Amino acid sequence: MMPCTNGLIILHQNHYYVIGYVIMPNHVHVLFYFPQMPKSLNSIISNGKRFIAYEIIKRLKQSNQEEILDILFCGVKKKEKKKGQIHKVFEESFDAKECFSEKFIYQKLSYIHLNPISKKWNLVNDFTDYEHSSASFYEKGIKNYSKIMHVGDALDGKLSGSPSEDPERT
Numbered sequence: 001m002m003p004c005t006n007g008l009i010i011l012h013q014n015h016y017y018v019i020g021y022v023i024m025p026n027h028v029h030v031l032f033y034f035p036q037m038p039k040s041l042n043s044i045i046s047n048g049k050r051f052i053a054y055e056i057i058k059r060l061k062q063s064n065q066e067e068i069l070d071i072l073f074c075g076v077k078k079k080e081k082k083k084g085q086i087h088k089v090f091e092e093s094f095d096a097k098e099c100f101s102e103k104f105i106y107q108k109l110s111y112i113h114l115n116p117i118s119k120k121w122n123l124v125n126d127f128t129d130y131e132h133s134s135a136s137f138y139e140k141g142i143k144n145y146s147k148i149m150h151v152g153d154a155l156d157g158k159l160s161g162s163p164s165e166d167p168e169r170t
Helices: 005-013 041-062 066-074 078-082 102-117 135-140 151-156
Strands: 017-023 028-033
Touching: 017 102, 017 151, 028 102, 028 151, 041 066, 102 135, 102 151
Parallel strands: none
Antiparallel strands: 017 028
16 A cells, blocks of 8 residues: 555545546655535645655654654754654645646646656656556556546546546546
8 A cells, every 4th residue: 555545545535536646756746636626725735745644654663764754853843843743744835736628637647647757757667667656547457546536537527436438548
């Protein structure tokens, strides 16, 4: 199970759907589908980041990654320490872009999936082989995250979360 699964499952339970993602060494890209736009995107993202951070810290502790835990401990500001925060996994900010057209949605999905093979990263030879991405779902029909919703289903307004039977969408 990937570290962000718990946070994404909570989003799914609230009827917020993931239609694309990639987890990179120092950042994450997620393409969400909201049947109804939430009142506060900030609270959704901050809650998701909080649950993902808990899972990351838990796994780091389980695997005795003390050096990484120390780095994350040093990232906590004095004010945050007073509130009880022990580790700083994510930066405060995030960049959100609302997608108004099908073309823009597919452009963002492509950018997300190709990120692991970009010149900066070059993490795999074939982007569909990067296990921390939804690319294999779209290109090979392999779900690394069980709650992913196919972009075609989101565009059609289907909420099942399973890929469409249309072979052009799998």
